[in-house]
Amino acid sequence: MSPELEKCPRSVLVCEKSNFLNEKSRHDIHVSKHNFNYKISVLIPECAILPANIARVINNFSPYYFVRDFPVYELLQDQIYETVVNKxxxxxxxYNTRIDEDNTIALLSSGQLVLSLDKDTYEQLGLEGRPSLYNHRKAMRYIVTLDLRDKTLAPGTKRYQRVLSSLKDRLPLRYDFLFTQHNTGADEDGTLYQLLSQYKPVKHQPVLSSHTLTNVPCPTLYPSDLKGATLSCDPHSFLEWLGAVNLDINCENAADSFLSTFVCPEPQSCVSQALLCNVTGFISxxxxxxxxxxxxxxxxxxKFTPWLSLTVHGYMDSPVSWGAxxxxxxxxxxxxxxxVCFKNQDYWLHMATxxxxxxPP
Structure with missing residues (x-):
């Protein structure tokens, strides 16, 4: 095996156990801080058809818009700025910008505009920032964070004019973008679409796909047992199994198979059917x-099953992961x-980077 493949890169996995009804539960905070999501996977053992109420929620997900060659300075202009700050x-x-090679831009619902820039772009813009945390010996990337809700960045202030001049006149950055705004009733008339209309946005709806798995080996999970009843059922083993199921990888680990060594953690049981549902798009x-x-x-x-699973994947090339x-x-x-949601409202939460x-927070 190649020495490069033998090296296992460091990863971080944070695990929490709580109950949704617990007043100290932070499940809502964790969800709200993961800003950019491109895929959701739901696994429901002992289920064959997506329940109508769950399908209805997914079908009502907010649309998103793809805009080509969008100038970054437009985010500070008139109605878009007002919508970001006030609504x-x-x-x-x-879109299609690589975090390790290109400039990448992100606008958070908190009103923070994050620019991850290479050294040349950073120096040309002349905006205040900091070196990336993941530089090597020399700083080659810089992070600029602009809080659009900060009063010093309000239209008409000197700082606002300086930032706008840098992004519009000094170096007019333009990229393809994805936009979305959560439907609260205010956007049902196409407000966001209208704001972007001069750049001919293309509207998309998150795509739902589902299929039924048969004769699936599933781990036997208990709410009180976050670390697993046995050493083979720790969070890493569970997530590896879950990923293999989502990718339709055989987990039998047969002696004559050299393609996969994934196995279902013990203790386990074979369920006759399981529903796997995937939603892809730009999801708020x-x-x-x-x-x-x-x-x-x-x-x-x-229900026959005591648990179900919801997995949410963030964009690989987003300049932020949780929060900012x-x-x-x-x-x-x-x-x-x-x-992992249990019928008694207990849950496990795994956060991985x-x-x-x-x-993760």
Whole structure:
């Protein structure tokens, strides 16, 4: 085996156990801080058809818009700026920009505009920033964070004019972007679409796909047992199994198979059927939370399975992971989280990042 493949990059996995009804539960905070989500996977053992109420929530996810060659300075202009600052729930992410090679831009619902820039771009813009946490010996990337809700960045102030001049006149950065705004009733008339209309936005809806798995070996999970009843059922083993199921990788680990060594953690049982549902697109944290709330109600009526799983994947090339915490790429760029929801409203939460990320909150 290649020495490069034998090296296992450092990763961070934070695990929590709580109950959704616990007043100190932070599940809503964790969901809200994971700003940029491109895929949701739901696994429900002993289920063959996606329940209508869950399908309805997914079908009502907010649309998102793809805009080509969008000038970054437009985010500080007139109505877009006002919408970001006053209404919130607006997310934007530069598309097809690589966090380890290109300039990447992100707008958070908190009103923070994050620019991850190479050294040349940073020096040309002349904006105040800091070296990236993941530079090598010399600083080659810089992070500029602009809080659009800061009074010193209000239109008409000297700082606002300086920032606008840098992005519009000194170095007019333009990129393809993804935009979304959580539907709260205010955007049902196409407000965000109208704001972007001069750049001919293309509207998309998150795509839902589901299929039924048969004769699936599943771990036997208990709410009180976050670390597993045996050493083979620790969080890493569970997530590896879950990933293999999502990718349709055989977990039997047959003696004559050299393709996969993934196995279902013990103790386990074989379920006759399981529903695997995937949603892909530019998905807001608010929509993820609505889906989580609906999944919690799945157990309101008696079910054969005592648990179900929700996995949310973040964009590999987003400049942030949780909140405004800087995200790096290195080898995989992974940043995701997983809820295991139990019928008694207990849950496990796994939050995972790669080597170039801070510890999840």
């Amino acid at each position: 919130g729930n607006v997310y934007a992410l530069s 944290p608010e929509d993820v939370y609505l889906l989580l709330q609906e999944l919690r109600q799945y157990f309101d009526e008696p 915490t800087e995200h790096g790429f290195l080898k995989g760029g992974e940043n995701f989280y997983n809820f 790669g080597a170039q990320d801070g510890c």
